[in-house]
Amino acid sequence: MKAFVMEAIGETGFTDKDKPEPGPTDAILRPTKGLVCTSDVHTVHGAIGEREALTLGHEIVGVVEEVGTDVDSFEPGDRVAVGAITPDWGSDAAQDDHPSQSNGALGGWKFANVKDGTFAEYVHVNEADANMAHIPDDVSDEEAAYTTDMMSTGFMGAEHADIPIGGTVAVFAQGPVGLMATKGAALQGAGQILAVESVPKRQELAERYGATAIVDFEEHDPVERIHELTDGRGVDAAIEALGSSTTLEQCVAATKPGGTISNVGYHGEGEYVNIPREAWGVGMAEKDIVTGLCPGGRLRLRRLLRLLEEDVVDPTPMTTHEFAFDEIDEAFRLMETKEDGIIKPLIDFD
Amino acid sequence: MKAFVMEAIGETGFTDKDKPEPGPTDAILRPTKGLVCTSDVHTVHGAIGEREALTLGHEIVGVVEEVGTDVDSFEPGDRVAVGAITPDWGSDAAQDDHPSQSNGALGGWKFANVKDGTFAEYVHVNEADANMAHIPDDVSDEEAAYTTDMMSTGFMGAEHADIPIGGTVAVFAQGPVGLMATKGAALQGAGQILAVESVPKRQELAERYGATAIVDFEEHDPVERIHELTDGRGVDAAIEALGSSTTLEQCVAATKPGGTISNVGYHGEGEYVNIPREAWGVGMAEKDIVTGLCPGGRLRLRRLLRLLEEDVVDPTPMTTHEFAFDEIDEAFRLMETKEDGIIKPLIDFD
Amino acid sequence: MKAFVMEAIGETGFTDKDKPEPGPTDAILRPTKGLVCTSDVHTVHGAIGEREALTLGHEIVGVVEEVGTDVDSFEPGDRVAVGAITPDWGSDAAQDDHPSQSNGALGGWKFANVKDGTFAEYVHVNEADANMAHIPDDVSDEEAAYTTDMMSTGFMGAEHADIPIGGTVAVFAQGPVGLMATKGAALQGAGQILAVESVPKRQELAERYGATAIVDFEEHDPVERIHELTDGRGVDAAIEALGSSTTLEQCVAATKPGGTISNVGYHGEGEYVNIPREAWGVGMAEKDIVTGLCPGGRLRLRRLLRLLEEDVVDPTPMTTHEFAFDEIDEAFRLMETKEDGIIKPLIDFD
Amino acid sequence: MKAFVMEAIGETGFTDKDKPEPGPTDAILRPTKGLVCTSDVHTVHGAIGEREALTLGHEIVGVVEEVGTDVDSFEPGDRVAVGAITPDWGSDAAQDDHPSQSNGALGGWKFANVKDGTFAEYVHVNEADANMAHIPDDVSDEEAAYTTDMMSTGFMGAEHADIPIGGTVAVFAQGPVGLMATKGAALQGAGQILAVESVPKRQELAERYGATAIVDFEEHDPVERIHELTDGRGVDAAIEALGSSTTLEQCVAATKPGGTISNVGYHGEGEYVNIPREAWGVGMAEKDIVTGLCPGGRLRLRRLLRLLEEDVVDPTPMTTHEFAFDEIDEAFRLMETKEDGIIKPLIDFD
Incomplete structure (x- = not known):
């Protein structure tokens, strides 16, 4: 499958990777819409150190492609949001009401940090039951993408x-x-x-x-x-x-x-x-x-999605640009230069 | 001065009382607008027991008539709101972050309970610096009257x-x-x-x-x-x-x-x-x-007034009826029967 | 294996059951010490309704017999405490900081409620990494048994x-x-x-x-x-x-x-x-x-065990009686009558 | 009366001052025991800027000499503790649950900062009802002196x-x-x-x-x-x-x-x-x-005094030295050099 990766500090590009497989509690998503974050740009510039062929991105919504044997709440075809932060819910930190710090400082931040991120044809989600939420019918993919990080943070x-x-x-x-x-x-x-x-x-x-x-x-x-x-x-x-x-x-x-x-x-x-x-x-x-670090989790996502469903919040005026997945490098370039009045570029995976 | 009082359980009427005098930290207000509360009606019906010639009312705004020698923040002529609840700020309960319970259960509730209330030509306010707030220029008396109890509670x-x-x-x-x-x-x-x-x-x-x-x-x-x-x-x-x-x-x-x-x-x-x-x-x-019991205090009032000033809240649609002070008995009658779709009757003291 | 069960409302006795098998995240314990709770007696009397051959008990410590394939923190032979309440840590309620209510009111209470309890030769523990804790060397099994419910609650x-x-x-x-x-x-x-x-x-x-x-x-x-x-x-x-x-x-x-x-x-x-x-x-x-309902979880248990390790608390004066597992029906009888000044009976499984 | 003052940065000494007079809500105390604080030494060295003939000290207990006309809870002869911090309880900050910041940053800190401190024959206390507490019979003056700052802070x-x-x-x-x-x-x-x-x-x-x-x-x-x-x-x-x-x-x-x-x-x-x-x-x-800054107030003092009364805390092992009021300059000298293993010097005013 195609993935947009950080090849080394300062270098990005598309590469081909194996489609991920779900463990018993995991899910595989096919992204539909995503957003590029300034922190992705920081990562490319070495803020978290050297990485090799690491898939970038952490803000997406998509469709469930496959679920692990122990996933109860989701099935293939479901339209879902997944948090930018995907905690380990049984960890000490989560039991201490700091799930974003699970298993170490910022430990809930996995995408494009300690595992491949979301800018690929398929994305692996850990503890899917706890880290994803269904998108209500009258909430668009674009709107929902804002719950994963911008609204939550x-x-x-x-x-x-x-x-x-x-x-x-x-x-x-x-x-x-x-x-x-x-x-x-x-x-x-x-x-x-x-x-x-x-x-x-x-x-x-x-x-x-x-x-x-x-x-x-x-x-x-x-x-x-x-x-x-x-x-x-x-x-x-x-x-x-x-x-x-x-x-x-x-x-x-x-x-x-x-x-x-x-x-x-x-x-x-x-x-x-x-x-x-x-x-x-x-x-x-x-x-x-x-x-604080962005809160993740099904409950948080569901509450944020409810604010969209009830029209309490409309995040879409922040979408200043739109790109196909193929053109994502241009979105990264603009997020770096902040030119053209960019606030958030929306990525269309379809 | 003229006061609208509870003469005994079930009986109300106007009477003549002495104009109150301020102690060192007190103020005397001349009400401009007030609101009748269902709890006033409960009081008349004996909810807090027998009372004799007790002036009714606890929701008013007005103009400062006179201040005690130790009052620093207000002077005659100032347009102010006064909380329905006027705590003793040095009390144990206030030090314990429960000012409305100062000196006993519900002890911050003084107006029309343990001292004369607000439906009179002049009203005595204890600890004036701490229990009143200036009304901003672009907030009406009617709007401000809602901060004293309805919005706070x-x-x-x-x-x-x-x-x-x-x-x-x-x-x-x-x-x-x-x-x-x-x-x-x-x-x-x-x-x-x-x-x-x-x-x-x-x-x-x-x-x-x-x-x-x-x-x-x-x-x-x-x-x-x-x-x-x-x-x-x-x-x-x-x-x-x-x-x-x-x-x-x-x-x-x-x-x-x-x-x-x-x-x-x-x-x-x-x-x-x-x-x-x-x-x-x-x-x-x-x-x-x-x-909880309605929070009082200058800081609370000021924050609520700010919401009016910035048009975050408009309480005036709750004003369904308006009466002159002379007609206040009719307002009480309607609050009791709840007839004519009454929600809040505004009393005009001018 | 041998288990002490509620056969029907008002009836208890020993029965033979199959040894439980662990799922991927579970563990099987062999109890060493346990405590009988008044709520066990309530259960026998029908407080939570009819049950059939339900193993009783929820306060034990023991030795790990077997672990599931995804259990990281424990291995056979480890000496551990397990909470009376064993939440589902990915549930909405746990994400909302109320793990004891996971998947419904009192939903973290599984032992001797919705699954077999702990008074048996082997005990099944869900989400073992998150619901058990190692007992420090200088804490006795008896002391540790008090962390599972009495100290936590x-x-x-x-x-x-x-x-x-x-x-x-x-x-x-x-x-x-x-x-x-x-x-x-x-x-x-x-x-x-x-x-x-x-x-x-x-x-x-x-x-x-x-x-x-x-x-x-x-x-x-x-x-x-x-x-x-x-x-x-x-x-x-x-x-x-x-x-x-x-x-x-x-x-x-x-x-x-x-x-x-x-x-x-x-x-x-x-x-x-x-x-x-x-x-x-x-x-x-x-x-x-x-x-509140008794908090469970590895972190809670570890903190309570630390208080024992540092001699901040000594719960053992509450142990007024001691019985072998074979004699547990006598412990139940005393907890019901409260005779002989009983406070807590310790059960010895060895 | 005799007072121990900061004459200028780096200079201390005894001087003669007028005995203070109480306003309506104030009290005048005659100190019996006091403690010297390292922050007194900082003050002398200019930490809060230049001061002229400012009486030093903020940790004392004593006997009520005189009370203002509106003081209800105390009378001459009462044995009392007074907080090092004496907030204005009607201030915005106190209403916001930060009394120590009343009327400006650290505004509750008055003694030896914005008014004369406590190392004098007589001491003026603002809002006496709210800022002092009676010392229980079985608590010594020395013990009680620790509640005013060390225990509270x-x-x-x-x-x-x-x-x-x-x-x-x-x-x-x-x-x-x-x-x-x-x-x-x-x-x-x-x-x-x-x-x-x-x-x-x-x-x-x-x-x-x-x-x-x-x-x-x-x-x-x-x-x-x-x-x-x-x-x-x-x-x-x-x-x-x-x-x-x-x-x-x-x-x-x-x-x-x-x-x-x-x-x-x-x-x-x-x-x-x-x-x-x-x-x-x-x-x-x-x-x-x-x-945070040391919490003051009657309620806080009373709670701390209760811990002394019930022997939950014994602060007196911190008293390493004892001096008569006349010898207080030696206490200051030792607190500055920290020589002779000094922790706290007790000052005896009698």
């Missing part, structure tokens, strides 16, 4: 932020995860949502997803501006959706004493991420810094 | 329900508190909101506030219907917004194992409220029953 | 009670679960632990496990006495460890507004469990009623 | 660490706050408590307070050693009780994915406190960093 950013109903929140960066954090903040009842972003198209989407004001960091110092907009109090919570030490520092400084900094950004560079000592109240201002 | 019902994002919730009864619980569930990111109600006008408002389906208990057994609508699973959470043992039983039965029953109803009758033993999993199904 | 009662450090708690009934709830309260930092009990031997053990005072309900009304001992405030939390509606009522009445009632008792009788309406603050006193 | 470190019952925790540094964090971990039910410390006297006290093993950082790399002692898993939680960026880094590295780093150390130096990016799982390993 972005919403988690808002859930971790512990926003009180009517509270104030700043969301730093309005890429697709940041946009879904903005929508997530609205879904947590925030009263004031400040979207920190300088790109007009992203500002526009942020407002669509519930931002009550835009903080353009090219026009204002974002920390000062957030204090102005909150009568000098600082926000109840700040969400870091970029993955930069500077942004995390700004989050700490923009948050009130007793508030929460919720990190969803992937911090790819440097030895340290810095906490600004004074703004952090010398370690005593009760500004907690919390982090 | 109804939203609390949803907050206590611990609804996961995309989760399922049933809200039993769509009076004004139930309607705000429905809106609160939407503001907590619920994916499926089932409003249990048989009155068409209330069903219509429920849908406006975010109900995804109506369960008409005159057409269906509500517990069975909720199981049908949730693929047999039961809801993640049920909110009791009526105050009936039967309804609480239905909440327990409609909720999945591991779910939450959030009570906001005032249970006014009977020796016991009953938990159905088997549906409760013989005490082991992890169906928690949580309760 | 009793401690859960205290964990759910949300006791503040230095807070006050009443534990109603000092059977083995109540005694472990008392110890659990001490392990949560309670400052005042009131043990409600009238049997001298149990009072004595309660003090050993950390009770700071005994409330003898034959000498005092327990609710009044608890108020006296807490300067009229009521306790921060009450734990119901009996399974009686009357006791639950007392828990509600003994708890302060804003406190927690944590139920661990199995409520075996009646249509309803009653909440006293006024003591419950008409549904507004923020007295939450929470419930 | 150290225990908070353990409470914030969210330690599961039977879980593992490392406490970095065993000064008096670290020792109380160790005891706090025991009071939260930890199964393994690793005390990181190199001073023999402190190691010995750590074991007395519940440490199950000592990690001597002069003999081992503490992160490696903690991994060894936890079978390679890392601890469930780490507590930083020193106030050093290096130690915080070690805490992050020593904690498992999905664990908690609880900071109680005062970070007095540098622009940044550093999070080690890789050990932090690139911001996705669910290692949360939480912080």
Whole structure:
């Protein structure tokens, strides 16, 4: 079968691989729609080290091709979403309510990390009963593809932020995860949502997803501006959706004493991420810094799919480009350069 | 000054009282708009026992008339909302994060309970700095009046329900508190909101506030219907917004194992409220029953006012009737009979 | 193999059964020590309905006899504890952090409920990697047997009670679960632990496990006495460890507004469990009623075993009697009559 | 009256001041016993900037000399403890459950920061009803003095660490706050408590307070050693009780994915406190960093006093030295040099 792989650091291309076989609790999917993630691009650039002929991708929906002997909930032909993160549900970490860390830090992240990813004609899914969900009839494949990572991760950013109903929140960066954090903040009842972003198209989407004001960091110092907009109090919570030490520092400084900094950004560079000592109240201002990795699992997916089914969320305005599977290298190229106003490229496998 | 009082159980009328004086931390308000609550009617009927010449009412906004010597945040002429519940913020219970229980069960409930209420020309507010909030310019008095009890109580019902994002919730009864619980569930990111109600006008408002389906208990057994609508699973959470043992039983039965029953109803009758033993999993199904009294306080009010300011919520469709202060007895009469499709009567003090 | 079974309601006896076979993720254990639970006696009396030749028992430790092909963490000869509750870790409920409710109310309770229990020469364990734990060298089989239910359930009662450090708690009934709830309260930092009990031997053990005072309900009304001992405030939390509606009522009445009632008792009788309406603050006193079923899982077992290994807890004073497997019917008889001061009978399988 | 003051950065001495007067809700205390804190020494060295004739100290107990007109719970002659932190209970932050941050970052910290401290013949206490507690008869002044900061702060470190019952925790540094964090971990039910410390006297006290093993950082790399002692898993939680960026880094590295780093150390130096990016799982390993400032308030004090009353905790082994008020400069000198094995010097005001 055909697979789009990282051949080595900095090199990608199509290759031919054997079709995967399911173990007793596994399933094999045939992807129908997928989305390319910035983290795929990071991987190609060596963020997680050298890989050889590793199939890329972790955001897809598809049709069940084959199931293992112990799979109860799915059968061939079912239309399903599979989480970008596919935990081991019996692991210590899952028993401790941290399934995304199963069997080691970030251990639930298997696709295009410790096993082949999803950009291939067939995809192997571990613990299929627990890691996939049926897509409701009136939810499109495109919509459903957003549940696998963007909605799950972005919403988690808002859930971790512990926003009180009517509270104030700043969301730093309005890429697709940041946009879904903005929508997530609205879904947590925030009263004031400040979207920190300088790109007009992203500002526009942020407002669509519930931002009550835009903080353009090219026009204002974002920390000062957030204090102005909150009568000098600082926000109840700040969400870091970029993955930069500077942004995390700004989050700490923009948050009130007793508030929460919720990190969803992937911090790819440097030895340290810095906490600004004074703004952090010398370690005593009760500004907690919390982090998370995309939640996976059937239950999470089903809940996110329900929000699509009931039209509470529409993620499709984030799809700025569309490519056939054959053209996926062009999608990767655009995600790298961020040119042409790209937010998310949709991949069509049919 | 003129005050509308409970003269004895079952009797109300206007009387003349002395204008109240502020202690050092208190304020005196002149009401502009108010709302009549069903619990006012319960009080008149003796729910909290005999009272003599007790001024009724607890939901008002107004203008500051006078402040005590130690009040820092307000001055005469300020337009403010005051919580229906006005806690003692230094009390043990407030230090324990249960301010509404300050100095005894329901001890934060002072208006028309342990001191004169709000339906008078002037109203005394304890700990004014902590119990009042300024109304933003673009929020009307009518809107703001809903923050004092209906929004605070109804939203609390949803907050206590611990609804996961995309989760399922049933809200039993769509009076004004139930309607705000429905809106609160939407503001907590619920994916499926089932409003249990048989009155068409209330069903219509429920849908406006975010109900995804109506369960008409005159057409269906509500517990069975909720199981049908949730693929047999039961809801993640049920909110009791009526105050009936039967309804609480239905909440327990409609909720999945591991779910939450959030009570906001005032249970006014009977020796016991009953938990159905088997549906409760013989005490082991992890169906928690949580309760609350309207949260008060400046911070809560300010957050709720922000939701009005940002047009996240519009409570005014619940105002079905309007009366001058002079006509308030007619408002009480209608709240008792529930005739003429009444939901909330607005009282105009000017 | 030999098994001690419930032949029908009210009838028990030994029978011969086939030795169980492991599926791919299962294990077969050979028990070494076990404990008889009061709930076994309830089962015999029909609490969960008719059963035919169902092997009884759910509290054992033993030696691994055989493992399925996909079991990674265990091999024949390993000395292990297995939880009384053996959840399905991929289920919706487990993903929702309620593993004991996996696949239905109380669904993690499999032994002597929906499959053969543990009082046999060989025992089948589902999802062995996730549901068993190795016993450390310096922990005896007898000690370890207490982790499987008594410590896990009793401690859960205290964990759910949300006791503040230095807070006050009443534990109603000092059977083995109540005694472990008392110890659990001490392990949560309670400052005042009131043990409600009238049997001298149990009072004595309660003090050993950390009770700071005994409330003898034959000498005092327990609710009044608890108020006296807490300067009229009521306790921060009450734990119901009996399974009686009357006791639950007392828990509600003994708890302060804003406190927690944590139920661990199995409520075996009646249509309803009653909440006293006024003591419950008409549904507004923020007295939450929470419930739970014994937590299972490798991680839980390992943590409890660590407390034994470090000598933080010694459960063995609860072992009042000891029987060979052959004599287990006598242990059942004593657990039913509660004669001879029995608390827990240890069963020796060797 | 006589007061021990910071005259300027680096200079201390006795001076004469006017006896303070109480406002309506205040009290004046006459100290009987006090403790000197390392943070007093930091203050003298300029950690919070220049001060002029500021009375030092924040840890005392004493006798009520005088109360304001609105104080209800205390009268002259009462023996009381007063929190090191004396929040404004009506403030936004207190209403938000962060009273120690009332009216600004660390705003509950008033003594020897924004007003005169406690090392004087008379001490002014704001909101006396809410910020003081009666000392039970069988608790000594010396014991009670430890509730005002050391026990409250150290225990908070353990409470914030969210330690599961039977879980593992490392406490970095065993000064008096670290020792109380160790005891706090025991009071939260930890199964393994690793005390990181190199001073023999402190190691010995750590074991007395519940440490199950000592990690001597002069003999081992503490992160490696903690991994060894936890079978390679890392601890469930780490507590930083020193106030050093290096130690915080070690805490992050020593904690498992999905664990908690609880900071109680005062970070007095540098622009940044550093999070080690890789050990932090690139911001996705669910290692949360939480912080706090000593909790104050009557309820907190009463709960801590109860632990003394019931002999659950004995803090007095930490008293290594004793001085008369006249000799307090010698206590400051020793706290600075840490010579003579000093842990806490007790000051006798009588």
